[in-house]
Each structure stands twice: as C-alpha cells, then as structure tokens.
Amino acid sequence: MRAIITGVLGAMLMAGAAHAAGPEATPALIEKGKTSFTTNCVPCHGEKGDGTGVAAAALNPKPRNFNTEPFKNGNTPDAVFKTLTTGLPGTVMVAFAHLPEEERWALTHYVLETFGKKAAKKPAKKR
Secondary structure, three states, X not given: XXXXXXXXXXXXXXXXXXXXXOOOOOHHHHHHHHHHHHHHOHHHHOOOOOOOOOOHHHOOOOOOOOOOOOOOOOOOHHHHXXXXXXXXXXXXXXXXXXXXXXXXXXHHHHHHHHHOOOOOOOOOOOO
C-alpha cells in the first residue's frame, strides 16, 4: 500500500514538474499565440507591442511597451506564463486564467519570440 501511495505521489510531482516547464515553442504554437495576442492583447498593448492600443489612453498605469520596457516578472517562459495566468496586482494587467492553458503558453511563446529580445533584461522599476 505504501509503495502505491509513493508511486502515485511521485507521478503527481513529475506531472507538476512537466507542467511548470510548459510546451516547446513550435511554429504552430507561436502562430496560435499571435492570433490570441491580436484578440486579447492588442487592445491595450497595440499591434506593435508598444503600449498604444485603443484602450491604452484610458488606462492608468499605461500598458507595458514590450519594445522598451522589461517584463515586470522576468522574461522567462515561466514568468510570462505566470503573469498571463495571475495578472499583475496594482496594474491594469488582468489575469487571463480563463484562457485554456495551451493558449496561455502560446501567448507566452509569441510574446517572448516577438518582443523578448527587444525588452530590457533587467527587472522593471516599480510604477
């Protein structure tokens, strides 16, 4: 009985570890992220990720400019996925936990592939 419980717990831990890493950034996943970005992110962050979407004028603080500002929680896939899942307290960045997990990973990889190299690599200043 103890061996069964140990095996089940081990399998659960392994599954959790696999989940934390997320899926590989494939061209198909990045394309899915681009579609999701257009729908979910462009209104605030703009088509070019520069923080000038149509809703940006009404937001305070303003949406992040992915081209010039560092990612608040870091520029790793896990950090961006966490931001998409939980949002950013004290900002207008809401949680997108309602999106399926695969779509959040797709967004993560699209944002990092498209803007991650442009944004500063140091932690963002508190607003």
